[in-house]
Amino acid sequence: xxxxxxxxxxxxxxxxxxxxxxxxxxxxxxxxxxxxxxxxxxxxxxxxxxxxxxxxxxxxxxxxxxxxxxxxxxxxxxxxxxxxxxxxxxxxxxxxxxxxxxxxxxxxxxxxxxxxxxxxxxxxxxxx
Amino acid sequence: xxxxxxxxxxxxxxxxxxxxxxxxxxxxxxxxxxxxxxxxxxxxxxxxxxxxxxxxxxxxxxxxxxxxxxxxxxxxxxxxxxxxxxxxxxxxxxxxxxxxxxxxxxxxxxxxxxxxxxxxxxxxxxxxxxxxxxxxxxxxxxxxxxxxxxxxxxxxxxxxxxxxxxxxxxxxxxxxxxxxxxxxxxxxxxxxxxxxxxxxxxxxxxxxxxxxxxxxxxxxxxxxxxxxxxxxxxxxxxxxxxxxxxxxxxxxxxxxxxxxxxxxxxxxxxxxxxxxxxxxxxxxxxxxxxxxxxxxxxxxxxxxx
Amino acid sequence: xxxxxxxxxxxxxxxxxxxxxxxxxxxxxxxxxxxxxxxxxxxxxxxxxxxxxxxxxxxxxxxxxxxxxxxxxxxxxxxxxxxxxxxxxxxxxxxxxxxxxxxxxxxxxxxxxxxxxxxxxxxxxxxxxxxxxxxxxxxxxxxxxxxxxxxxxxxxxxxxxxxxxxxxxxxxxxxxxxxxxxxxxxxxxxxxxxxxxxxxxxxxxxxxxxxxxxxxxxxxxxxxxxxxxxxxxxxxxx
Numbered sequence: 185x186x187x188x189x190x191x192x193x194x195x196x197x198x199x200x201x202x203x204x205x206x207x208x209x210x211x212x213x214x215x216x217x218x219x220x221x222x223x224x225x226x227x228x229x230x231x232x233x234x235x236x237x238x239x240x241x242x243x244x245x246x247x248x249x250x251x252x253x254x255x256x257x258x259x260x261x262x263x264x265x266x267x268x269x270x271x272x273x274x275x276x277x278x279x280x281x282x283x284x285x286x287x288x289x290x291x292x293x294x295x296x297x298x299x300x301x302x303x304x305x306x307x308x309x310x311x312x
Numbered sequence: 313x314x315x316x317x318x319x320x321x322x323x324x325x326x327x328x329x330x331x332x333x334x335x336x337x338x339x340x341x342x343x344x345x346x347x348x349x350x351x352x353x354x355x356x357x358x359x360x361x362x363x364x365x366x367x368x369x370x371x372x373x374x375x376x377x378x379x380x381x382x383x384x385x386x387x388x389x390x391x392x393x394x395x396x397x398x399x400x401x402x403x404x405x406x407x408x409x410x411x412x413x414x415x416x417x418x419x420x421x422x423x424x425x426x427x428x429x430x431x432x433x434x435x436x437x438x439x440x441x442x443x444x445x446x447x448x449x450x451x452x453x454x455x456x457x458x459x460x461x462x463x464x465x466x467x468x469x470x471x472x473x474x475x476x477x478x479x480x481x482x483x484x485x486x487x488x489x490x491x492x493x494x495x496x497x498x499x500x501x502x503x504x505x506x507x508x509x510x511x512x513x514x515x516x517x518x519x520x521x522x523x524x525x526x527x528x529x530x531x532x533x534x535x536x537x538x539x540x541x542x543x544x545x546x547x548x549x550x551x552x553x554x555x556x557x558x559x560x561x562x563x564x565x566x567x568x569x570x571x572x573x574x575x576x577x578x579x580x581x582x583x584x585x586x587x588x589x590x591x592x593x594x595x596x597x598x599x600x601x602x603x604x605x606x607x608x609x610x611x612x613x614x615x616x617x
Numbered sequence: 618x619x620x621x622x623x624x625x626x627x628x629x630x631x632x633x634x635x636x637x638x639x640x641x642x643x644x645x646x647x648x649x650x651x652x653x654x655x656x657x658x659x660x661x662x663x664x665x666x667x668x669x670x671x672x673x674x675x676x677x678x679x680x681x682x683x684x685x686x687x688x689x690x691x692x693x694x695x696x697x698x699x700x701x702x703x704x705x706x707x708x709x710x711x712x713x714x715x716x717x718x719x720x721x722x723x724x725x726x727x728x729x730x731x732x733x734x735x736x737x738x739x740x741x742x743x744x745x746x747x748x749x750x751x752x753x754x755x756x757x758x759x760x761x762x763x764x765x766x767x768x769x770x771x772x773x774x775x776x777x778x779x780x781x782x783x784x785x786x787x788x789x790x791x792x793x794x795x796x797x798x799x800x801x802x803x804x805x806x807x808x809x810x811x812x813x814x815x816x817x818x819x820x821x822x823x824x825x826x827x828x829x830x831x832x833x834x835x836x837x838x839x840x841x842x843x844x845x846x847x848x849x850x851x852x853x854x855x
Contacts (some may be wrong), residue, residue, distance in 0.1 A: 391711040402706040418621025
């Protein structure tokens with residue numbers, strides 16, 4: 185997943201999603217340090233204030249915690265809320281798919297089949 | 313607020329070239345520490361404005377303050393902590409990089425030779441190369457080095473990555489961002505495209521036909537500009553929609569559907585559009601910064617014609 | 618700070634200076650080579666005086682040739698900075714404008730004083746060395762010298778002023794040469810066609826002609842340098 189400049193999601197939301205997904209997929213385990221605002225800003229070429237805002241939101245959700253003078257860490261119980269909010273953001277994507285499906289006049293069964301095929305092709309692609 | 317609260321501020325800055333008005337009464341307000349994206353299509357007047365900010369061009373009317381100092385009254389003090397990165401290198405093309413650096417060292421009281429040589433190493437510029445022989449990417453980096461080595465509080469960049477390949481562009485932005493992270497600096501960067509710089513900015517100013525058509529926080533623009541989609545029962549003219557609110561910007565039609573880009577969005581404003589258009593329903597969508605910019609520009613043009 | 622500016626401005630004018638010097642020295646060097654060659658093949662032996670007899674003429678000819686490059690020397694200071702866009706480079710720096718202009722004026726006046734000194738030296742030395750057979754009489758020589766120096770000032774001034782107004786030193790130099798030759802040709806045409814001027818006896822005609830030229834050159838030079846400097850000082854752009 186990468187930041188998209190044509191997205192209509194605010195950039196700080198996209199950055200927060202990026203971290204949530206990284207945590208729920210195990211890139212960062214509970215207790216791991218996550219990149220500093222400065223490092224993240226340089227890596228993503230995003231304004232440091234925007235990164236700060238994303239981190240504040242993640243901290244509010246209990247996904248990450250700051251340790252004074254050391255930096256930001258994945259909270260011990262951070263994985264569950266990360267997964268929950270990752271699920272939430274994924275639901276947004278699905279809702280969009282369902283909207284397209286309804287607009288195109290497809291049935292529930294056809295939509296489900298399309299979803300299953302997408303899942304299979306992505307999973308097999310990921311494994312090979 | 314007064315001009316001293318802003319790193320860069322202009323008051324009704326205007327420049328005419330003969331009969332043509334290149335810059336038309338713009339009042340920039342760039343807060344300290346901001347990364348300000350100065351966005352406009354080619355020919356909108358960005359370079360003319362920037363040249364006036366630096367005292368390279370006298371305004372027809374209006375004033376420029378840098379760090380609260382009027383550039384017309386005390387140009388030397390106003391420019392003392394300002395770095396300028398032009399769209400292509402302006403350093404003496406017949407000098408070698410080393411000679412340009414020596415020249416700056418002799419000419420600028422705040423120049424730091426240690427900072428200059430460390431940046432030279434970091435940017436991998438060969439000091440023996442002639443300025444005219446530098447590649448575009450390296451030339452842009454040299455301009456950045458020359459602008460940064462006297463540790464400016466204000467950094468002004470005029471389309472610095474125009475004509476650079478994507479990798480050089482990325483590297484360049486990273487260095488600009490690093491420069492703004494390293495010490496408290498205000499950065500004003502102009503571009504004809506939002507794609508490049510929107511994520512790095514926290515403030516934006518849109519320039520169109522010499523006029524500042526939006527200025528504010530980046531997230532504020534996203535939150536307040538929305539697209540409203542209507543399906544009117546009876547046809548309605550663009551002009552009728554525009555009369556409803558000055559916030560009506562771009563109007564797009566497709567079949568029976570009308571999509572209105574609304575600035576300073578509020579549910580009440582959207583509702584008044586809906587009832588005026590006799591539309592049974594109303595669809596509100598967010599839009600990306602790039603689309604917001606394009607819609608506002610197109611809306612300005614449609615409203616003026 | 619000022620030394621840095623001087624060094625830069627000197628390098629800015631160097632190509633034009635080298636060109637000017639080459640034009641200045643070419644006739645004298647050529648004449649020396651010819652004299653040396655003639656001496657080599659001649660049995661009778663040519664004294665050095667033979668070379669010096671033509672010395673004044675070649676120096677004056679070289680000087681006249683170098684006048685072509687003099688406007689370029691002056692125009693480089695402002696025009697080349699504009700053409701190469703380095704005017705923006707120094708312009709954006711916190712350097713007082715008067716220092717930028719003062720450095721340019723210092724370099725220009727120093728460089729154009731070199732052909733002035735050389736022509737004076739070249740004209741006077743043989744006159745002293747060959748006291749018994751100078752090719753020109755003292756008052757005439759003095760008169761020619763004055764004319765030379767005023768013309769030098771005139772064309773340099775035009776180069777300076779035009780480079781303030783135009784975007785490139787090349788245009789400024791071309792315009793200076795054009796204006797100078799137009800004045801020269803126009804005036805000589807006037808002497809040849811206007812009945813009132815033709816009525817003047819031929820000997821006096823020449824003195825009148827040279828007098829007008831020298832006065833014109835002097836005033837053009839002084840006024841151009843003054844106006845150009847004022848523009849450079851008070852206009853924001855170079």
